[in-house]
Amino acid sequence: MNFALDLFSIAAIAAGAFFFFAGSVGLLRFPDSLTRLHALSKADNLGLGLVVLGLLPRVGSLLDALKLLAIWALVLLSGAASAQLIGRALRRRGGDE
């Protein structure tokens, strides 16, 4: 059982790390600011979500698990809001560069 849970943690955290990696590659390769904003807001939030998912089996209690989920939810909210704020500022300046 423990072994299965560890395996689950490893899989989820590795997947999360992969999305952070992909998001950074997107930041490095995407041609303009708005497309880079996509890379930042989509990939990293999913990456953090998977890392949190992977850490869930390792916490002591249900409330500790909820705390991790609350942290993820706050990051999602902040990420969604900042992506819109930055995206709008970019568009106001006439877009790409």
Added chain:
Amino acid sequence: MSGIESDETPSRARAAAFRAVLFFAFWLAISGWKATDLPVGLAATAAATWASLALMPPTGARVRFGALAALAAHFLRGSVLAGFDVARRALSRDLDLNPGFVTAPLRLPPGNARNAFCALASLAPGSLPVGIDGDTLLLHCLDVAQPVASYLAAQETLFIRALGDE
């Protein structure tokens, strides 16, 4: 601090109770359960509920939990797809980008519900809301050929079903 008692209506009281339960659950999540902490937790919940009612007066919209679960499932699936979408494009040899702007009509009237929907939409695959003109949402897309507008229309239907008409 004033004003809550004076215009007490059933819907306002219900909204206050509903939010208080949510905030207390959040308190338990971040602070854990300890009997000695209960008074502090309740006081913090009261302060948070007061702030919430002051900043976002209740509109009488009702939450339908079944539809909310459907919305959450749709949203989570969309977020995962969005992550895969970005990852695939970033790691593909030729980037596979066809960026541009797309407009989508909004059915939700201006207000809190629309703002919340736009936040959900910013985590949808391939599209990012960058502005609103009247009742039209302006989206930036990684690939303008993707069916972004129909995806968002489906999400908006779920959203309206979950949070009720206002």
Added chain:
Amino acid sequence: MSVLQILDVGLALLVLAVAVWTIAAREIFGAVVAYVAYGLLLAIVWIRLFAPDVALTEAAIGSGVTGILLVTSGARLKSAGKASAAAKPGLSLHLSAAALSLLAATALAGVILALPEPSPTLAPEARQELAATGLGNPVTAVLIAWRSFDTMLEKIVLLLAVVGVWSVASDRFWGGAPAPLGRANPQGALLLLEQTLVPLGILVGVHIFWVGANAPGGAFQAGAILAAMWMIVMIARASEPPRVNSLWLRLALISGPAVFIVAGLAGIGMAGNFFAYPDGFAKPIILFIEAFMLLTIAATLPVLVAGPPRRSFGP
């Protein structure tokens, strides 16, 4: 080398790189953002140094108040910079700045190299006496029980900073309110953030304050979080910066140090010494003082960010 050591070295190199970037960046905004990023990284470093209290302060101050203060100043400097760019510093100024920096760096290096080995510490004594305060967090005990004078004077420094900011107001605006923090017609995403984040921030702030007695946390960190929440409300224009002659504001600003001083004086009568707490009552008194410190910090930081009064009374 273990994975942890590699991580630590990597983290240190990253912090150094961002620090160098902050100094070397040509654009104001690049430097400001790098500095905010530097603060975030430092929070992780403090966790690795087993100092979660400091990490919490760095997280709360660095990404909240300092972020807003620096980003706003950066934007203002940028618009002002076009006018002042003509006045380039001469060679002598460059040389003297370099000489002064070198002197400061040498002095710091000298002090660090001259530290006694092992370094003197009171930590074991502090931990031993912790039970007497009824607290579980030695950092809070040090701040409020054993170095209470320092902590009180820090709050007075904050108060002096407010006086300093207010004193640059022009006479005709005295007693009025600072300019609004946010622009008119806040956009939807900002409103959503304000409506959902602020109640949750209040819960987080109270939690951090309350756990501060026994675990990492405390009035300063919690005050910074509540201050950030008040600022976001003002940026979203749900409330405006208060007038500087508002009685409530002034009471909130002085309540922390005032309660602290009164408690200190009461200590003379009840426990025989200034800032002594009577046996068995230390914890409730400390929490009482901390609650008012929380209020003072939560009020002071936004007032500092809002700046001097720029609008007169109005009708």
Added chain:
Amino acid sequence: MNDFLLFAAGFILLTVAAGLFRVLRGPGDADRMMAAQLLGTGGIASLLLIASATTVAGVEDVALGLALLAAFASVAFVNGVATDDEQPQEAGGK
């Protein structure tokens, strides 16, 4: 297991750092703003991983504080930019 968690934390920090220096270069201020957002998310992830591998009390609260204030730099940025070149909010479409 702990080594894996630390390795993942280091890997995330490394990739985030690569992206960080990309967006810090600009060219626009909005790009630089993304740097704070990027490090916020990646920093929280590595913090939680480190916390799970080494036992330090209160790390979750640090992550909670960072998550709560993650959008603050963006808010200040949009706001600060707006106070300079006071443009009307809905300045037409593209």
